[in-house]
Amino acid sequence: MSQQTSVYGGQAVIEGVMFAGKHVNVTAVRRKNQEITYYEVPRKASSSLLATLKKIPFVRGVVGIIESAAKGSQHLTYSAEAYAEDETGAEEAAAQKKKEKWNLSMILGVAVVGALSFVVGKLIFTLVPTFLESVLFGHVFENKILHNLLEGVIKIILLLFYLWFISQTPLIKRLFQYHGAEHKVISAFEAGVELTVENVQKFSRLHYRCGSSFIIFTVIVGVIIYSFFTWDSLTERLIQRVALLPLVLGVSYEVLRGTNALRDIPVLRSLGYPGLWLQLLTTKEPTDDQVAVSIASFNRMRELDRQVQPI
Structure with missing residues (x-):
């Protein structure tokens, strides 16, 4: 029996996975000594304005992106x-943190998951x-x-x-392996199977409801939306792209939701294929330790979700 009551999301982090629950966000990280440590942040209730915005189609996507x-x-x-x-x-790490000196690999690791999702990265x-x-x-x-199409190809x-x-x-x-592990756990949960390493490893590392899919949809949706507008100079074209960005993000979010809702319909499920194809790059097959x-992380989030009340 598949799970229909809750929809969960998450993201890969360095040597771990974060899952967002209804009342708490939890990150589990595998340390060098093989111990798993947790970072637990209770979710605050949204203000009345944010709660309202999250219910408005084409607006809720932009709000959700910034909040996430x-x-x-x-x-x-x-x-x-x-x-x-x-x-x-510990001592040297604290000194590095104060001096804000991070090595290139760590910066890139944060960038691939974070920057592409931030508005600055999208700009x-x-x-x-x-x-x-x-x-x-x-x-x-x-x-x-044709210019719009070529722009999309370059993107x-x-x-x-x-x-x-x-x-x-x-x-x-x-990091990409942990991304795959995150998807496998969500898919296993949605399928209603027991969350063991053996069971979870049977599922695909690709998932329709993924930020990678959202990124590719912004390119496709952008080409379509830009076709309704014209420009006379490069400056005007650049300003137009910035002005239309919230609309592109909002529509792309609705497309992502739509493809996820249609993924069980044989013909219509193909609408989500572009996003799944991109995930072939942004996810890798995880090891058993990474799935663990x-x-x-997911079990801890679920456990705390049953205990923590919204603030």
């Missing part, structure tokens, strides 16, 4: 600090392709729709190259 990014950064910071402490020792992946397309093809032809190429490039580092590869960490 802010909360997720806490858990990324915890995992980064734990990793630094294990690698350099970069929106404006740079627009600028490149205009420089390369701006004077070749005048068809605006996808840059995104794929970025993900491939950072995945070559051992730390990011492990993901299960521990």
Whole structure:
């Protein structure tokens, strides 16, 4: 029997997984001594304004993205600090934290999960392709729709190259493995099976309701929305992209929700394939130890969810 009562989400962090519950967010991290430690943050009740905004289609997506990014950064910071402490020792890690000196791999590790989800990251992946397309093809032809399509192609190429490039580092590869472990646990829970390592490993590392899918949908949706607008200069085009970003994010979120709702319908489930294809890059098959960490995080979140009341 599948679980229909609760919908959970999460994210990979450095050497661990975070799961967001109804009342608490929990991160479990595998330390160098093989101990699993937890970072538990009770979720505060949203203000009446935020609660209202979260119910409005095309607005709730933008609100959710900003809120998730802010909360997720806490858990990324915890995992980064734990990793630094294990690698350099507690005293040296504290000194590094004060000086704000983080090694390149750690910065990239935070960036792949965090920056792409932040509005700043989305701005970069929106404006740079627009600028490149205009420089390369701006004077070749005048068809605006074709310019939009080429802009979308450049975005996808840059995104794929970025993900491939950072995945070559051992730390990011492990981060992607934990991402796969997160998806497997959620899928196993939704299928209603007992959360053991053996059971969880049978499930796919890909999941329809994933931030990676959201990223690719923003590219596709952007091409469509931009086709309804015109511009006369590069500056106007760049300003237009920034102004339309909230609309693109809001529509993309609804598309993501829609593909997840349709994933059990044989023909319509193909609508979610672009997002699943991107996850072939952003997830890797996890080890049993990594799945065990993901299960521990999920079980701890569920346990605390039954105890903690919203603040």
